[in-house]
Amino acid sequence: MLFPNRCIGCKACIEACGQNAIKEVNDIVMTKIKECIHCGECVEVCYAEARELAGKVMTVDEVVVEILKDRDFFWQSKGGVTFSGGEPLMQPRFLIELLKEMRRLGIHTAIDTCGFVSKEIMEEVSQLADLFLYDLKQMDSIKHEKYTGVPNRMILENLELLSDLNKEVIIRIPIIPRINDSKEDLEAFRDFIKTLSNVKMVNLLPYHKIGQEKYNRLGKSYRMLEVEEPTNEAMDFSADIIRGCGVNVKIGG
Numbered sequence: 001m002l003f004p005n006r007c008i009g010c011k012a013c014i015e016a017c018g019q020n021a022i023k024e025v026n027d028i029v030m031t032k033i034k035e036c037i038h039c040g041e042c043v044e045v046c047y048a049e050a051r052e053l054a055g056k057v058m059t060v061d062e063v064v065v066e067i068l069k070d071r072d073f074f075w076q077s078k079g080g081v082t083f084s085g086g087e088p089l090m091q092p093r094f095l096i097e098l099l100k101e102m103r104r105l106g107i108h109t110a111i112d113t114c115g116f117v118s119k120e121i122m123e124e125v126s127q128l129a130d131l132f133l134y135d136l137k138q139m140d141s142i143k144h145e146k147y148t149g150v151p152n153r154m155i156l157e158n159l160e161l162l163s164d165l166n167k168e169v170i171i172r173i174p175i176i177p178r179i180n181d182s183k184e185d186l187e188a189f190r191d192f193i194k195t196l197s198n199v200k201m202v203n204l205l206p207y208h209k210i211g212q213e214k215y216n217r218l219g220k221s222y223r224m225l226e227v228e229e230p231t232n233e234a235m236d237f238s239a240d241i242i243r244g245c246g247v248n249v250k251i252g253g
Protein backbone atom coordinates (compact mmCIF):
# COMPACT_ATOMS: atom_id res chain seq x y z
CA MET A 1 0.00 0.00 0.00
CA LEU A 2 1.22 3.49 -0.79
CA PHE A 3 0.65 6.61 1.30
CA PRO A 4 1.27 9.24 -1.44
CA ASN A 5 1.36 12.18 0.99
CA ARG A 6 4.41 10.67 2.77
CA CYS A 7 6.40 9.92 -0.40
CA ILE A 8 9.47 12.18 -0.83
CA GLY A 9 10.29 10.84 -4.30
CA CYS A 10 13.69 9.33 -3.37
CA LYS A 11 13.17 6.42 -5.83
CA ALA A 12 14.77 3.90 -3.43
CA CYS A 13 11.79 1.59 -3.88
CA ILE A 14 12.18 1.59 -7.67
CA GLU A 15 15.79 0.46 -7.34
CA ALA A 16 14.93 -2.14 -4.70
CA CYS A 17 12.16 -3.82 -6.65
CA GLY A 18 13.50 -6.84 -8.49
CA GLN A 19 10.22 -7.27 -10.36
CA ASN A 20 10.23 -3.83 -12.01
CA ALA A 21 6.81 -3.41 -10.47
CA ILE A 22 7.37 0.24 -9.48
CA LYS A 23 7.74 3.13 -11.90
CA GLU A 24 7.59 6.90 -11.78
CA VAL A 25 4.94 8.60 -13.90
CA ASN A 26 4.77 12.40 -13.90
CA ASP A 27 6.79 12.53 -10.65
CA ILE A 28 4.38 10.10 -8.97
CA VAL A 29 5.55 6.67 -7.79
CA MET A 30 3.17 3.99 -9.08
CA THR A 31 3.05 0.23 -8.34
CA LYS A 32 1.96 -2.23 -11.01
CA ILE A 33 -0.13 -4.44 -8.74
CA LYS A 34 -0.21 -7.41 -11.14
CA GLU A 35 3.58 -7.61 -11.21
CA CYS A 36 4.08 -7.26 -7.45
CA ILE A 37 4.98 -10.50 -5.64
CA HIS A 38 4.59 -8.92 -2.15
CA CYS A 39 8.22 -9.54 -1.21
CA GLY A 40 8.35 -6.37 0.92
CA GLU A 41 11.77 -5.20 -0.37
CA CYS A 42 10.40 -1.76 -1.25
CA VAL A 43 8.92 -1.36 2.24
CA GLU A 44 12.32 -2.08 3.81
CA VAL A 45 14.06 0.74 1.91
CA CYS A 46 11.33 3.37 2.25
CA TYR A 47 12.47 5.48 5.18
CA ALA A 48 9.59 7.89 4.66
CA GLU A 49 7.24 5.02 5.63
CA ALA A 50 5.21 5.70 2.54
CA ARG A 51 4.93 2.01 1.70
CA GLU A 52 3.27 -0.72 3.70
CA LEU A 53 2.80 -4.44 3.13
CA ALA A 54 -0.81 -5.23 4.01
CA GLY A 55 -1.65 -8.61 5.51
CA LYS A 56 0.61 -11.53 6.38
CA VAL A 57 0.87 -15.22 5.58
CA MET A 58 -0.62 -17.45 8.30
CA THR A 59 -1.39 -21.14 8.73
CA VAL A 60 -4.82 -22.47 9.69
CA ASP A 61 -3.51 -23.27 13.19
CA GLU A 62 -2.21 -19.73 13.63
CA VAL A 63 -5.56 -18.25 12.65
CA VAL A 64 -7.35 -20.60 15.06
CA VAL A 65 -5.07 -19.42 17.91
CA GLU A 66 -5.98 -15.79 17.08
CA ILE A 67 -9.70 -16.61 17.02
CA LEU A 68 -9.56 -18.47 20.32
CA LYS A 69 -8.27 -15.34 22.07
CA ASP A 70 -11.87 -14.06 21.81
CA ARG A 71 -13.45 -17.33 22.86
CA ASP A 72 -14.85 -16.03 26.18
CA PHE A 73 -16.43 -13.14 24.33
CA PHE A 74 -18.13 -15.54 21.86
CA TRP A 75 -19.70 -17.51 24.70
CA GLN A 76 -20.97 -14.40 26.49
CA SER A 77 -22.33 -12.64 23.41
CA LYS A 78 -23.48 -15.83 21.63
CA GLY A 79 -21.49 -14.44 18.69
CA GLY A 80 -18.94 -16.12 16.49
CA VAL A 81 -16.54 -15.58 13.62
CA THR A 82 -17.28 -13.80 10.35
CA PHE A 83 -14.94 -14.64 7.50
CA SER A 84 -14.76 -11.56 5.36
CA GLY A 85 -12.28 -9.95 3.00
CA GLY A 86 -12.00 -9.17 0.16
CA GLU A 87 -13.64 -12.43 -0.65
CA PRO A 88 -13.03 -15.43 1.65
CA LEU A 89 -14.22 -17.88 -1.01
CA MET A 90 -11.23 -16.87 -3.15
CA GLN A 91 -9.23 -19.18 -0.86
CA PRO A 92 -11.71 -22.04 -0.49
CA ARG A 93 -9.36 -24.80 0.72
CA PHE A 94 -8.00 -22.62 3.52
CA LEU A 95 -11.48 -21.44 4.44
CA ILE A 96 -12.85 -25.00 4.50
CA GLU A 97 -10.10 -26.15 6.87
CA LEU A 98 -10.83 -23.19 9.16
CA LEU A 99 -14.57 -23.89 9.07
CA LYS A 100 -13.92 -27.52 10.05
CA GLU A 101 -11.93 -26.31 13.06
CA MET A 102 -14.64 -23.85 14.05
CA ARG A 103 -17.28 -26.56 13.85
CA ARG A 104 -15.12 -28.87 15.95
CA LEU A 105 -14.78 -26.10 18.56
CA GLY A 106 -18.51 -25.27 18.46
CA ILE A 107 -17.99 -21.68 17.26
CA HIS A 108 -20.69 -20.08 15.08
CA THR A 109 -19.45 -19.04 11.63
CA ALA A 110 -20.62 -16.53 9.03
CA ILE A 111 -19.27 -16.06 5.50
CA ASP A 112 -19.33 -12.57 4.00
CA THR A 113 -19.38 -13.23 0.25
CA CYS A 114 -20.29 -11.87 -3.16
CA GLY A 115 -21.23 -15.42 -4.19
CA PHE A 116 -19.07 -15.45 -7.33
CA VAL A 117 -17.72 -18.99 -6.92
CA SER A 118 -18.44 -22.37 -8.45
CA LYS A 119 -21.49 -24.34 -7.32
CA GLU A 120 -19.18 -27.10 -6.00
CA ILE A 121 -17.30 -24.72 -3.68
CA MET A 122 -20.52 -23.10 -2.46
CA GLU A 123 -22.02 -26.51 -1.74
CA GLU A 124 -18.96 -27.67 0.21
CA VAL A 125 -18.69 -24.45 2.22
CA SER A 126 -22.43 -24.44 2.96
CA GLN A 127 -22.08 -27.78 4.77
CA LEU A 128 -19.70 -26.19 7.28
CA ALA A 129 -20.83 -22.55 7.66
CA ASP A 130 -23.80 -21.44 9.78
CA LEU A 131 -24.73 -18.16 8.08
CA PHE A 132 -24.05 -16.35 4.81
CA LEU A 133 -23.88 -12.55 4.51
CA TYR A 134 -24.55 -12.40 0.80
CA ASP A 135 -23.98 -9.33 -1.39
CA LEU A 136 -26.45 -8.61 -4.17
CA LYS A 137 -25.53 -5.66 -6.33
CA GLN A 138 -27.70 -5.72 -9.42
CA MET A 139 -30.35 -8.08 -10.87
CA ASP A 140 -29.80 -7.05 -14.51
CA SER A 141 -26.86 -9.16 -15.67
CA ILE A 142 -25.74 -6.70 -18.36
CA LYS A 143 -25.62 -3.84 -15.87
CA HIS A 144 -23.95 -6.14 -13.34
CA GLU A 145 -21.20 -6.92 -15.82
CA LYS A 146 -20.84 -3.26 -16.73
CA TYR A 147 -20.19 -2.22 -13.12
CA THR A 148 -18.48 -5.28 -11.63
CA GLY A 149 -16.82 -6.89 -14.65
CA VAL A 150 -18.75 -10.18 -14.37
CA PRO A 151 -22.32 -11.33 -15.15
CA ASN A 152 -24.52 -12.23 -12.19
CA ARG A 153 -25.82 -15.69 -13.20
CA MET A 154 -23.48 -17.69 -10.97
CA ILE A 155 -24.18 -15.34 -8.03
CA LEU A 156 -27.94 -15.75 -8.34
CA GLU A 157 -27.71 -19.50 -8.89
CA ASN A 158 -25.58 -19.89 -5.75
CA LEU A 159 -28.12 -17.92 -3.75
CA GLU A 160 -30.86 -20.21 -5.04
CA LEU A 161 -28.69 -23.18 -4.10
CA LEU A 162 -28.38 -21.91 -0.51
CA SER A 163 -32.15 -21.52 -0.45
CA ASP A 164 -32.62 -25.11 -1.66
CA LEU A 165 -30.18 -26.28 1.02
CA ASN A 166 -32.07 -24.20 3.60
CA LYS A 167 -28.95 -22.34 4.72
CA GLU A 168 -29.56 -19.14 6.66
CA VAL A 169 -28.77 -16.01 4.62
CA ILE A 170 -28.73 -12.27 5.24
CA ILE A 171 -28.78 -10.43 1.91
CA ARG A 172 -26.84 -7.17 1.73
CA ILE A 173 -27.61 -4.70 -1.04
CA PRO A 174 -25.45 -1.59 -1.46
CA ILE A 175 -27.77 1.20 -2.60
CA ILE A 176 -25.87 3.22 -5.21
CA PRO A 177 -27.61 6.26 -6.73
CA ARG A 178 -28.31 5.94 -10.47
CA ILE A 179 -26.64 2.52 -10.58
CA ASN A 180 -29.05 0.21 -8.77
CA ASP A 181 -31.69 2.40 -7.07
CA SER A 182 -34.31 2.89 -9.79
CA LYS A 183 -37.84 1.62 -9.12
CA GLU A 184 -37.23 -1.17 -11.66
CA ASP A 185 -33.94 -2.19 -10.05
CA LEU A 186 -35.50 -2.30 -6.59
CA GLU A 187 -38.57 -4.23 -7.77
CA ALA A 188 -36.28 -6.77 -9.44
CA PHE A 189 -34.43 -7.31 -6.12
CA ARG A 190 -37.77 -7.65 -4.31
CA ASP A 191 -39.18 -10.15 -6.80
CA PHE A 192 -36.07 -12.33 -6.72
CA ILE A 193 -35.80 -12.37 -2.92
CA LYS A 194 -39.48 -13.33 -2.75
CA THR A 195 -38.63 -16.61 -4.51
CA LEU A 196 -36.10 -17.60 -1.80
CA SER A 197 -37.10 -19.45 1.36
CA ASN A 198 -34.00 -18.98 3.53
CA VAL A 199 -33.54 -15.19 3.83
CA LYS A 200 -33.47 -14.06 7.44
CA MET A 201 -33.07 -10.36 6.72
CA VAL A 202 -32.17 -7.83 4.00
CA ASN A 203 -29.66 -5.09 4.88
CA LEU A 204 -29.66 -2.04 2.63
CA LEU A 205 -26.24 -0.41 2.78
CA PRO A 206 -26.02 3.23 1.70
CA TYR A 207 -23.13 3.73 -0.74
CA HIS A 208 -20.25 5.72 0.79
CA LYS A 209 -16.91 6.99 -0.46
CA ILE A 210 -14.74 5.67 2.37
CA GLY A 211 -13.03 3.27 -0.05
CA GLN A 212 -11.67 6.13 -2.17
CA GLU A 213 -8.58 6.66 0.00
CA LYS A 214 -7.81 2.93 -0.17
CA TYR A 215 -7.86 3.04 -3.97
CA ASN A 216 -5.37 5.92 -3.88
CA ARG A 217 -3.06 3.91 -1.62
CA LEU A 218 -3.22 0.93 -3.95
CA GLY A 219 -2.41 3.18 -6.91
CA LYS A 220 -5.78 2.42 -8.51
CA SER A 221 -8.14 4.94 -10.08
CA TYR A 222 -11.47 5.40 -8.30
CA ARG A 223 -14.21 5.33 -10.95
CA MET A 224 -17.13 6.34 -8.71
CA LEU A 225 -16.07 9.95 -8.10
CA GLU A 226 -19.23 11.33 -9.70
CA VAL A 227 -21.59 9.12 -7.67
CA GLU A 228 -23.21 10.82 -4.68
CA GLU A 229 -24.11 9.10 -1.42
CA PRO A 230 -27.87 8.36 -1.22
CA THR A 231 -30.15 10.64 0.83
CA ASN A 232 -32.21 9.30 3.76
CA GLU A 233 -35.32 9.69 1.56
CA ALA A 234 -33.74 7.56 -1.16
CA MET A 235 -32.89 4.87 1.39
CA ASP A 236 -36.47 4.90 2.74
CA PHE A 237 -37.79 4.66 -0.82
CA SER A 238 -35.58 1.60 -1.46
CA ALA A 239 -36.58 -0.04 1.83
CA ASP A 240 -40.29 0.50 1.18
CA ILE A 241 -40.09 -1.31 -2.15
CA ILE A 242 -37.88 -4.17 -1.00
CA ARG A 243 -40.08 -4.80 2.07
CA GLY A 244 -42.57 -6.18 -0.45
CA CYS A 245 -40.48 -9.38 -0.50
CA GLY A 246 -41.95 -10.23 2.91
CA VAL A 247 -38.63 -10.30 4.75
CA ASN A 248 -37.41 -7.93 7.47
CA VAL A 249 -35.53 -5.05 5.78
CA LYS A 250 -33.04 -2.92 7.70
CA ILE A 251 -31.19 0.18 6.52
CA GLY A 252 -27.51 -0.27 7.42
CA GLY A 253 -25.53 -3.38 8.35
Ligand code: SF4
Nearest residue numbers: 007008010011013046
Ligand atom coordinates in the same frame (compact mmCIF):
# COMPACT_ATOMS: atom_id res chain seq x y z
S1 SF4 B 1 11.10 4.74 -1.31
FE1 SF4 B 1 9.28 5.64 -0.34
S2 SF4 B 1 9.69 7.83 -0.31
FE2 SF4 B 1 11.12 6.92 -1.77
S3 SF4 B 1 10.06 7.07 -3.75
FE3 SF4 B 1 9.58 5.07 -2.93
S4 SF4 B 1 7.63 5.39 -1.85
FE4 SF4 B 1 8.53 7.42 -2.17
Ligand code: SF4
Nearest residue numbers: 017036037039040042
Ligand atom coordinates in the same frame (compact mmCIF):
# COMPACT_ATOMS: atom_id res chain seq x y z
S1 SF4 C 1 6.60 -5.74 -2.62
FE1 SF4 C 1 6.06 -5.64 -4.80
S2 SF4 C 1 6.56 -3.57 -5.42
FE2 SF4 C 1 7.63 -3.93 -3.47
S3 SF4 C 1 9.66 -4.68 -4.07
FE3 SF4 C 1 8.38 -6.50 -3.78
S4 SF4 C 1 7.58 -6.95 -5.85
FE4 SF4 C 1 8.35 -4.82 -5.88
